Amino acid sequence: MSDRASVTPVDAALPRQIADAYVDELIGHDPITGTLLGVPDGDDRLPDFSPDGQARQAELARTTLKRLTAAEALPGADSSREQRCARLLRERLTARLVMYEAGEGLREINPLDxxxxxxxxxxxxxxxxxxxxxxxxxxxxxxxxxxxxxxRVALAEGAARGLPAGPRQVASVIGQLTEWIGSGDGGWFAVFVADGPQALRAELAQAAAEATGGLAALRDWLREVYAPAVRGAPDVVGRERYARFARLWMGADLDLAEAYAYGWSEFHQLLADMRAEADRVLPGAAT
Incomplete structure (x- = not known):
């Protein structure tokens, strides 16, 4: 991690420095983010996805928001760059806290991300x-x-708190895990480390086998415990969850009815334009 946070104490920092310090601290909790940002310090570790790990990241967000509020009152915080940074940081942190407080991290099962x-x-x-x-x-x-x-512990707590994932999503992930575990080839991790240096081949193969064992343990638990528990669960989507995710991905609280009305109007206009162009190419054939 960088030493930016040590240059200026956080209680005397401007918003951009608060943002830098937040990223540095976040990487400590989430080494995957560090890897994606090109910070190698935590490349040998993985995040703590348990409820305790999620709680620590939420507390970091709350603490950073308090620091940001104090920073916005300092001389120099009224520049356009500082204000833009403050708005962005506040929006991102509050959006993530909304997700945390709704327990979204306790039901995060889907086949994509x-x-x-x-x-x-x-x-x-x-x-x-x-x-x-x-x-x-x-x-x-x-x-x-x-x-x-x-x-797994996070998912179990979510189920215990009445926050199930969708049965179809669970079934899809069980299928993915079965594919990643593999059969004769040792699974995805074994294939991945096959390109490693010869001198480390045995060590990497053992590490890959351990990782694949973790996949198998999760797959079996999902199949034998979690899937039966959420089978027949009521609708797990709906307007409230959709609004939270729309806020997270769009960075704004959308009027969902207005957004959908606009989308449908654009669709119908595009369809009309396509039919008009098709009629020019082959008159009378457009449907």
Missing amino acids: SPLHQIRRVFTVMPARSVRDWVVIGQRLRGVPAALEGY
């Missing part, structure tokens, strides 16, 4: 050129079972 997918994906963006790079990859691989166990 979840802690499970983040864990697998981060290995594909790690440096893998030198022996040292592969040593770090092996160290991170050995952390996969613990990271997945933290994720």
